[in-house]
Amino acid sequence: MSQYYVLEFEKPVTELEKQIEALDAELAATPPEAQAAIVRRIDDLRSAHQQTLKAVYSNLTAWETVRVARHPKRPQSRDYIEMICKDFVELAGDRRFGDDPAMVTGFARIGPHKVLIVGHQKGRNTTEKIACHFGCAHPEGYRKALLKMQLAAKFNVPIVTLVDTPGAYPGIGAEQRGQAEAIAVNLREMTGLRVPIISVVIGEGGSGGALGIAVANRVAMLSNAWYSVISPEGCAAILWKAANEQTNTAAATALKLTAADNLRLGIVDAVIAEPLGGAHRDPNATARALEQWIIAQVADLKRLDGQRLVDDRYARFRKLGAFAEQADTQTPLA
Amino acid sequence: MPDPAQPSPQPISKDKDMASNNPNNPTSTPSRAATATATWQEVKPTRKVVVSEGLWLRCPACSALIYRKQMEANLHCCPECQHHYRVGATQRVEQLLDAGTFEPLFTNLRPTDPLNFRDLKSYKDRLRSEQAKSGQSDACKAGVGFIKGRPVMLAVLDLDFLMGSMGSVVGEIVTRAIEGAQDRGIPLLIVSGSGGARMQEAGLSLMQMAKTSAALHRFQSAGGLFISLLTDPTTGGVTASFAMLGDVILAEPKALVGFAGPRVIAQTIRQELPDGFQRSEYLLKAGMVDRVVPRKDLRNEIARLIDYSGR
Ligand SMILES: [Zn+2]
Numbered sequence: 001m002s003q004y005y006v007l008e009f010e011k012p013v014t015e016l017e018k019q020i021e022a023l024d025a026e027l028a029a030t031p032p033e034a035q036a037a038i039v040r041r042i043d044d045l046r047s048a049h050q051q052t053l054k055a056v057y058s059n060l061t062a063w064e065t066v067r068v069a070r071h072p073k074r075p076q077s078r079d080y081i082e083m084i085c086k087d088f089v090e091l092a093g094d095r096r097f098g099d100d101p102a103m104v105t106g107f108a109r110i111g112p113h114k115v116l117i118v119g120h121q122k123g124r125n126t127t128e129k130i131a132c133h134f135g136c137a138h139p140e141g142y143r144k145a146l147l148k149m150q151l152a153a154k155f156n157v158p159i160v161t162l163v164d165t166p167g168a169y170p171g172i173g174a175e176q177r178g179q180a181e182a183i184a185v186n187l188r189e190m191t192g193l194r195v196p197i198i199s200v201v202i203g204e205g206g207s208g209g210a211l212g213i214a215v216a217n218r219v220a221m222l223s224n225a226w227y228s229v230i231s232p233e234g235c236a237a238i239l240w241k242a243a244n245e246q247t248n249t250a251a252a253t254a255l256k257l258t259a260a261d262n263l264r265l266g267i268v269d270a271v272i273a274e275p276l277g278g279a280h281r282d283p284n285a286t287a288r289a290l291e292q293w294i295i296a297q298v299a300d301l302k303r304l305d306g307q308r309l310v311d312d313r314y315a316r317f318r319k320l321g322a323f324a325e326q327a328d329t330q331t332p333l334a
Numbered sequence: 335m336p337d338p339a340q341p342s343p344q345p346i347s348k349d350k351d352m353a354s355n356n357p358n359n360p361t362s363t364p365s366r367a368a369t370a371t372a373t374w375q376e377v378k379p380t381r382k383v384v385v386s387e388g389l390w391l392r393c394p395a396c397s398a399l400i401y402r403k404q405m406e407a408n409l410h411c412c413p414e415c416q417h418h419y420r421v422g423a424t425q426r427v428e429q430l431l432d433a434g435t436f437e438p439l440f441t442n443l444r445p446t447d448p449l450n451f452r453d454l455k456s457y458k459d460r461l462r463s464e465q466a467k468s469g470q471s472d473a474c475k476a477g478v479g480f481i482k483g484r485p486v487m488l489a490v491l492d493l494d495f496l497m498g499s500m501g502s503v504v505g506e507i508v509t510r511a512i513e514g515a516q517d518r519g520i521p522l523l524i525v526s527g528s529g530g531a532r533m534q535e536a537g538l539s540l541m542q543m544a545k546t547s548a549a550l551h552r553f554q555s556a557g558g559l560f561i562s563l564l565t566d567p568t569t570g571g572v573t574a575s576f577a578m579l580g581d582v583i584l585a586e587p588k589a590l591v592g593f594a595g596p597r598v599i600a601q602t603i604r605q606e607l608p609d610g611f612q613r614s615e616y617l618l619k620a621g622m623v624d625r626v627v628p629r630k631d632l633r634n635e636i637a638r639l640i641d642y643s644g645r
Contacts, residue, residue, distance in 0.1 A: 168574075168593065169602075170593065170594030170598050170599045170602050171594075171599060171602060171603050172599065172603065172607065172608070172611070174593070174594075175592050175593060175594065175599065175611070176620050177620075178578070178620070178621075178622050179574070179592075179593040179594070180573035180574040180578050180592065180593035181578040181622060183574040183575075183593070184547060184573075184574050184575050184576070184577075184578040184579050185578075185579070187543055187544050187547035187548070187574075187575055188547040188548070188550055188551045188554075188579055189551070191544075191548040191551040191552075192551050192555065207531070207540060207571070208531075208540070208543060208570075208571055208574040208575075208593070211540055211541075211543060211544055212574075215544050215547075215548070227537060228536050228537050228540065229531045229532075229533060229535075229536050229537060229540040229571070230531070230533055230536075235453075235533055238533070239453035239454065239533060240453055240454060241454075250453070251453070254449070254451050254452060254453060254536075255449075255533075255536045255537075256449045256536055256537065257537065261537075262537055265448070265449075265537055265538060267537045267538070267540075267541060313548075314548050314552070317541060317545045317548050318509070318545060318548065318549075320538060320541035320542075320544075320545055321502035321503075321505055321506050321538055321541065321542060321545065322446050322448035322502050322535070322538055323443050323444060323445060323446055323502045323506055324443070324444040324445075324446050325443055325444075326442040326443075326444060327442070
């Protein structure tokens with residue numbers, strides 16, 4: 001585990017992980033009769049490691065959670081597809097402009113269900129990251145997603161979307177080809193699809209770029225994911241006039257972007273617990289939890305007919321928002 | 335990089351160096367910020383809409399000295415160069431509707447502070463000062479009225495209130511306006527002018543994009559006509575939801591319309607943006623809007639479009 005990119009607040013944990021690794025190596029080189037003492041030391045370190053991990057991860061600040069959500073080793077859409085899906089048939093292209101690798105789409109089987117998977121992909125190595133613009137999709141990505149979702153709806157196949165983006169790409173080509181229009185059309189058209197739609201924010205849920213594939217009947221977040229209208233840095237730069245460790249921390253807290261906050265606000269319906277220490281420490285266990293939740297939701301929603309699904313989705317978003325409604329309009333403002 | 339703000343004319347008594355009017359103090363923002371949807375502060379102009387002092391103004395576009403009354407009579411466009419200044423929601427309603435026909439609706443909605451949001455200033459304080467300054471409770475005005483005798487449901491975002499940003503109240507008023515147009519069987523006209531989503535309502539503000547777009551799905555599937563008018567500036571979450579979903583999309587001349595703000599884009603790609611980038615005329619060429627319509631022609635054009643919709 002020492003090859004892990006280390007987050008500042010994880011240092012006490014990785015320190016112990018290094019020591020355990022060193023002792024493991026020592027153990028291998030030690031004759032059996034002398035191993036007992038080392039084994040005891042390893043056991044002690046392991047329990048200390050669990051305790052430290054628990055202490056660190058049960059007290060993450062919102063900003064630290066964002067850092068976990070961006071951990072380079074955190075599983076991405078393609079990783080989950082490999083771990084969860086059988087018979088994945090990737091489908092490419094928007095038939096208008098091109099194929100956006102930042103948006104992965106295709107048919108797959110999850111448990112007993114045939115589904116269409118749609119997911120942001122950030123890229124796992126430098127080449128892939130650059131091709132994917134670090135998970136920032138272009139209009140053609142959103143249009144590709146919609147085209148495949150409409151295909152799924154035609155054949156009554158439920159849709160599962162995995163959200164993991166810092167935001168839609170801000171660039172000349174993206175603007176020229178209608179980034180705003182592409183996202184807006186997805187928001188409107190996803191409303192009308194007559195099949196179950198299930199979304200999970202698996203890492204970053206950055207603004208309209210995230211929502212553009214997340215107009216679903218059920219929305220969940222992995223426990224260390226974030227979801228909000230702007231990144232903490234973006235918010236800090238604008239409202240605090242500077243983005244640094246201190247203002248990012250303040251902005252992340254103010255934005256109420258964690259899974260628990262979003263659950264409280266009714267923006268998501270469920271939080272899927274990651275293993276202790278985050279999805280990057282145990283991708284397989286995370287994948288199993290994700291898989292279980294998806295299977296349960298698909299099974300549940302499959303009982304509803306097309307119109308009920310559309311009505312259910314409409315009602316879900318129609319009620320979101322917080323405002324006061326005054327009986328008489330003469331009351332002073334605020 | 336183009337200045338995203340389209341300044342209103344300056345009272346000449348206060349006229350200093352025009353070049354120093356750029357409100358977008360280019361602070362260094364990390365590249366992460368670049369991926370976020372533009373929000374209202376990014377396009378916030380320094381000076382306010384013309385206040386009462388000074389009969390003469392200087393046009394920031396052509397530098398001509400103009401007579402205030404003449405500018406106002408010209409629908410807040412420069413009499414010399416026809417530069418379109420920003421107008422608040424109240425003036426916009428007056429300019430678009432037949433005189434005296436506006437019946438305001440949904441006026442009893444008030445913003446709250448669901449996240450107890452505080453940056454350098456608390457959201458509650460911001461709301462209070464914006465309300466005191468504008469006399470409005472939030473950034474959207476809606477109601478029914480007539481355009482050349484044709485009934486319409488009209489919703490106007492108000493740039494004078496937190497830069498027209500969309501929080502829960504704006505999202506709810508727009509949604510009710512859409513539903514109201516459907517119930518009454520009349521066309522819907524939404525005038526957008528907004529910095530985007532309202533950060534102080536964070537995730538709930540984001541959800542207004544889905545809510546308004548969902549309502550449009552129902553309205554438009556049922557055969558309703560939605561005319562979207564884009565004014566300077568329309569960016570971020572408003573553009574990426576109802577503003578770009580018009581059956582017909584009109585834009586005022588030279589309005590800045592985009593998903594990301596020009597500053598964010600320039601920082602991301604680290605290069606100069608093309609001339610006129612994200613302005614109405616550019617969007618027309620890119621195929622993103624139907625027509626660029628001068629303010630003086632809006633009533634005529636909208637009335638004609640309504641007639642084609644068969645309602
Ligand atoms: Zn002028």
